Amino acid sequence: MAAHLDELDDTDSPNPAPQHPVRRVLAAYRPKMLELAHDRAAGSQSYHVNVEHTAQSRDILGPQAFLGVEHAVLLETDPVKAHEIARAHMHTYLTSPYNIAKFRRLGYSKEEIGDGGSDRLIDDFVHWGDLGSITRKLHNHLDAGADHVAVQVIGVEPGQTALPQWRALSEALLS
Numbered sequence: 001m002a003a004h005l006d007e008l009d010d011t012d013s014p015n016p017a018p019q020h021p022v023r024r025v026l027a028a029y030r031p032k033m034l035e036l037a038h039d040r041a042a043g044s045q046s047y048h049v050n051v052e053h054t055a056q057s058r059d060i061l062g063p064q065a066f067l068g069v070e071h072a073v074l075l076e077t078d079p080v081k082a083h084e085i086a087r088a089h090m091h092t093y094l095t096s097p098y099n100i101a102k103f104r105r106l107g108y109s110k111e112e113i114g115d116g117g118s119d120r121l122i123d124d125f126v127h128w129g130d131l132g133s134i135t136r137k138l139h140n141h142l143d144a145g146a147d148h149v150a151v152q153v154i155g156v157e158p159g160q161t162a163l164p165q166w167r168a169l170s171e172a173l174l175s
Contacts, residue, residue, distance in 0.1 A: 025066055029053075029102065034060040042066050043147070048093055050124040051140045053106055058145025068148040069141050074128040074155045075165050085155045086126035087116040093125075126154065131172040138173065 026037040028044035034057055037044035043066030046057065054069050061067055072089060076082040093099040094117050103113050103121065112118035117125075127137040141149045151169060153162035 023066075025068065028057075030105075031060055038062060038065055044068070045150075046070070048072075048099070048102075048125060050106055051144050054141045054146050055144040066148070067146050068150060069146045070150040070152055071138060071141065072126045072152045072154050073134050073138070073165075073169065074126055075131070075134070075153070075168070076128050076155055077130055082126075082128035083119060083122055086122045086128060089154045090117050090122060090125060131168055134169065135172045 023042040025043045025045050026033065026041045027046070028034045028037040029046050029049065034044055038061050043061060044057065045068040046053065047070045049057075049069055054067070057067055057069075072086075074082055074085055074089075076085060094103075094113055100113055104110070108118075108121050112121045127134045129137075138149050138151065151166070153165045153169070156162045156165070
């Protein structure tokens with residue numbers, strides 16, 4: 001990745017760096033990539049991480065770098081239904097070797113990752129419940145050092161839009 005950034009920054013490149021300051025962020029998860037984001041970018045953006053990872057990322061990036069994270073949310077208060085929808089959403093991530101390794105590095109056991117994910121794992125990666133509980137959980141990322149939390153609304157029926165959920169979340173987050 002460092003060589004790729006060198007090429008992007010090379011003025012003799014077919015795509016030389018613009019003459020004005022560029023704020024780039026790197027998709028970064030592991031410590032070495034986060035260090036590269038600290039050294040060669042304005043910060044990082046991560047996907048499917050828990051609050052503990054957000055705090056670890058902030059420690060590596062330092063206080064000045066941008067830190068964005070993504071988090072899935074589900075406006076569903078019934079625990080059984082919420083876990084069913086969240087497990088369906090998490091299925092791909094819980095069955096791919098890369099993500100399994102990522103979850104293991106985050107401290108989840110093989111048993112917690114297997115069989116559709118433990119309630120703890122599911123609850124850490126999909127914030128579900130009413131607006132108040134979801135916004136409190138999203139604020140945990142901010143408290144851990146995130147500058148921005150991208151919200152992925154799940155559980156929307158095919159052919160429907162998540163716009164009503166995003167509006168409700170926006171109002172709750174801004175109040």
